[in-house]
Amino acid sequence: MPYLDHAASSPMRAGAIVALLPYLEDQFANPSGGHAASRKAKTALEEARETVAQEMGARPREIVFTGGGTEADNLAVRGGALAARAAGRGHRVITTAVEHKAVLAPARRLAHEGFEVVEVGVDHDGRLDLDAFTRVCNDDTALVSVMLVNNEVGTVQPLAEVIEITRRQAPHAVVHTDAVQAVPWLDTRAATLGCDLVSISAHKFGGPKGAGVLVVREGVDLVPLIEGGGQEFGLRGGTVNVAGAVGTATALAENNARREHDVPRVAARRDRFVAAITDRVPGSRGNGFGAPKIAGNAHMSFEGINAEALLVLLDRGGVYATAGSACSSGAIESSHVLAAMGMSEAEARSSVRFSLGHTTSDADIDASIDVVVAAVEQMRSVVKTR
Amino acid sequence: MSKPTALVAMSGGVDSSVAAATMRDAGYDVVGVTLKLWGGDQDSGCCSVSDVEDARRVAAQLDIPHYVFNYTAEFDRDVVDPFVEAYGAGRTPNPCVECNRHLKFGALFERADELGFEVVATGHHAQVVADGSRYRLMRGADAAKDQSYVLYMLGQRELARTRLPIGHMTKAEVRAAADRLGLRTATKAESMDVCFVKRGQRREFVTDRLGARPGKIVDVTGDELGEHDGVAMFTVGQRRGVGVAAGERRYVVDVDAATATVTLGRKSDLLRDEVRVHDWCWVDEVPSPDRVVWAQPRAHGETFAARVDGDRILALAPVARVAPGQVVAVYDGDELLGGAIAS
Numbered sequence: 001m002p003y004l005d006h007a008a009s010s011p012m013r014a015g016a017i018v019a020l021l022p023y024l025e026d027q028f029a030n031p032s033g034g035h036a037a038s039r040k041a042k043t044a045l046e047e048a049r050e051t052v053a054q055e056m057g058a059r060p061r062e063i064v065f066t067g068g069g070t071e072a073d074n075l076a077v078r079g080g081a082l083a084a085r086a087a088g089r090g091h092r093v094i095t096t097a098v099e100h101k102a103v104l105a106p107a108r109r110l111a112h113e114g115f116e117v118v119e120v121g122v123d124h125d126g127r128l129d130l131d132a133f134t135r136v137c138n139d140d141t142a143l144v145s146v147m148l149v150n151n152e153v154g155t156v157q158p159l160a161e162v163i164e165i166t167r168r169q170a171p172h173a174v175v176h177t178d179a180v181q182a183v184p185w186l187d188t189r190a191a192t193l194g195c196d197l198v199s200i201s202a203h204k205f206g207g208p209k210g211a212g213v214l215v216v217r218e219g220v221d222l223v224p225l226i227e228g229g230g231q232e233f234g235l236r237g238g239t240v241n242v243a244g245a246v247g248t249a250t251a252l253a254e255n256n257a258r259r260e261h262d263v264p265r266v267a268a269r270r271d272r273f274v275a276a277i278t279d280r281v282p283g284s285r286g287n288g289f290g291a292p293k294i295a296g297n298a299h300m301s302f303e304g305i306n307a308e309a310l311l312v313l314l315d316r317g318g319v320y321a322t323a324g325s326a327c328s329s330g331a332i333e334s335s336h337v338l339a340a341m342g343m344s345e346a347e348a349r350s351s352v353r354f355s356l357g358h359t360t361s362d363a364d365i366d367a368s369i370d371v372v373v374a375a376v377e378q379m380r381s382v383v384k385t386r
Numbered sequence: 387m388s389k390p391t392a393l394v395a396m397s398g399g400v401d402s403s404v405a406a407a408t409m410r411d412a413g414y415d416v417v418g419v420t421l422k423l424w425g426g427d428q429d430s431g432c433c434s435v436s437d438v439e440d441a442r443r444v445a446a447q448l449d450i451p452h453y454v455f456n457y458t459a460e461f462d463r464d465v466v467d468p469f470v471e472a473y474g475a476g477r478t479p480n481p482c483v484e485c486n487r488h489l490k491f492g493a494l495f496e497r498a499d500e501l502g503f504e505v506v507a508t509g510h511h512a513q514v515v516a517d518g519s520r521y522r523l524m525r526g527a528d529a530a531k532d533q534s535y536v537l538y539m540l541g542q543r544e545l546a547r548t549r550l551p552i553g554h555m556t557k558a559e560v561r562a563a564a565d566r567l568g569l570r571t572a573t574k575a576e577s578m579d580v581c582f583v584k585r586g587q588r589r590e591f592v593t594d595r596l597g598a599r600p601g602k603i604v605d606v607t608g609d610e611l612g613e614h615d616g617v618a619m620f621t622v623g624q625r626r627g628v629g630v631a632a633g634e635r636r637y638v639v640d641v642d643a644a645t646a647t648v649t650l651g652r653k654s655d656l657l658r659d660e661v662r663v664h665d666w667c668w669v670d671e672v673p674s675p676d677r678v679v680w681a682q683p684r685a686h687g688e689t690f691a692a693r694v695d696g697d698r699i700l701a702l703a704p705v706a707r708v709a710p711g712q713v714v715a716v717y718d719g720d721e722l723l724g725g726a727i728a729s
Binding site for chain 1: 454455
């Protein structure tokens with residue numbers, strides 16, 4: 001079954017499963033305790049922290065384990081803005097119109113709490129409008145949050161420029177990046193250089209769900225959102241998910257070690273997929289290819305085709321993909337990302353995200369191409385009678 | 387040979403749960419779908435998150451795929467906006483009928499076409515009967531639950547592809563079947579209200595969108611009896627809650643939205659010899675004007691003997707006025723012949 005939804009969740013790396021299992025079995029103790037069993041768990045936790053620090057180009061003291069990417073984003077955006085306000089460092093929060101809801105939702109809540117929230121637009125490929133960013137980035141800016149890679153169309157944002165402009169024009173601002181979609185594809189350590197806060201999510205790169213990391217550079221103040229026993233340097237109360245941390249660290253190291261080998265292969269498969277479909281399906285096109293884009297993303301539009309219906313036929317054909325973003329009922333909602341890219345509602349409704357991963361094979365691609373072509377043909381064979 | 391394919395509309399209630407199970411057991415390749423019709427994540431009404439979850443879980447129990455189709459824009463356009471507009475114009479709309487017309491037997495049928503599905507099944511209490519090459523639509527076996535009225539718009543083209551697998555069962559039998567299958571919806575309470583309006587808040591729903599236009603309440607001679615906050619709270623034939631103290635029972639006999647005037651009268655002031663209607667839908671042939679049929683002006687209510695002559699339903703004995711906007715379905719015994727909207 002061609003699984004082309006890696007951007008939603010990626011299969012765990014075998015090494016990560018093996019590494020974390022002992023912490024669900026006999027090494028189950030609470031890492032905060034004082035006895036030998038706890039010390040073992042604590043050692044595993046701190047070793048995981050060191051591994052993640054090394055992979056992210058940070059110090060262990062800068063690694064905060066969270067309950068996932070969304071929690072890391074919330075801690076960065078809300079925690080960062082509240083700390084800035086407490087220190088009188090400005091009222092403006094700048095983000096982009098194409099962020100994940102894990103950033104947009106806390107940012108919009110801040111807008112109701114006295115912050116001035118600016119969502120900067122993007123071009124037709126989903127790439128940040130740097131001129132607009134430059135215009136709104138002023139010295140009242142407390143927080144800048146710009147994703148490294150967009151989750152829907154895979155566009156890589158000009159983060160280095162964002163950091164540079166921010167340092168020049170908003171010296172008090174902290175810069176956060178949601179790097180959740182970047183880790184399998186980019187040298188995240190290099191790409192996030194100079195960032196104050198970086199969010200990642202383990203299940204996007206072969207780790208377990210419910211585990212994430214916020215890199216918090218030394219000297220960056222955050223107001224914690226979850227308080228309790230003072231774990232994670234007082235930034236995230238609650239017994240740390242040791243197995244999750246170990247799985248995160250192992251997957252991250254394995255991912256980074258394999259990345260240079262994997263990425264060109266995935267890119268070639270993705271390019272072959274998009275080329276074959278645009279060739280065989282009239283009125284189809286790839287989106288976001290005019291800007292830097294990660295290797296795993298093949299976002300496509302099919303003229304006149306309802307994506308919701310197309311996904312049913314793909315599912316029945318064993319091809320797993322997605323469209324827009326799912327609300328809590330499971331219904332597909334139209335995408336704010338595609339709207340920000342200037343797509344019409346009709347175009348957005350005819351768009352599907354195929355996302356490849358390190359396990360995607362040539363056979364998966366071959367099978368998927370045939371299923372997509374047949375599905376669109378089926379839908380177009382019906383003469384609309386109403 | 388591959389199995390015939392069926393798209394089953396699953397609301398998350400017991401009827402459509404058993405409908406899906408019945409189709410599966412009848413040998414169809416079944417896909418369950420839940421229509422998301424109303425925006426937001428509120429937890430009330432027919433399309434709430436918990437209902438979708440019930441449908442999803444039942445589908446998983448039945449080992450059939452399940453999808454949620456987002457028709458919120460279509461529902462707004464074809465059901466909610468006309469509902470509001472109708473009340474604002476002094477009519478009494480039937481949103482369940484419009485939902486069936488435009489969504490369940492409109493957009494969903496189109497979707498079935500696109501997906502190449504042969505039939506669409508729902509959990510309505512009514513029966514499709516093949517009669518040679520024609521199809522007839524009969525009342526559900528459970529008279530108290532019969533829903534043929536809200537399906538009056540189905541013609542031969544739709545009926546040929548419609549399956550109503552629980553129409554021959556009583557509600558008790560449906561629940562027993564759900565219980566036998568161990569479905570979590572077996573004892574679930576029924577939804578009775580308009581799914582997008584909270585119980586008792588129809589007036590607020592309408593006036594929030596249209597604004598209230600206060601007006602006068604008068605009697606049949608034109609004498610003023612009082613004032614009201616907007617015509618949206620009145621329906622022709624309504625007795626309770628008219629807000630005017632009077633010696634005898636008063637009924638709303640007319641709602642004139644243009645002048646925001648509501649007229650009250652005695653029950654006898656409501657009596658009419660005919661019902662004017664528009665937009666007939668016939669299941670098959672139009673009955674001849676000399677044929678006596680039974681007209682039903684409400685979803686669950688009594689019928690009256692009548693004859694159909696063009697845009698007029700001629701009652702054999704005087705009947706209470708039918709609120710404009712309401713559906714009048716026409717039956718011959720248990721067979722639904724067609725229906726139209728009261729003018």
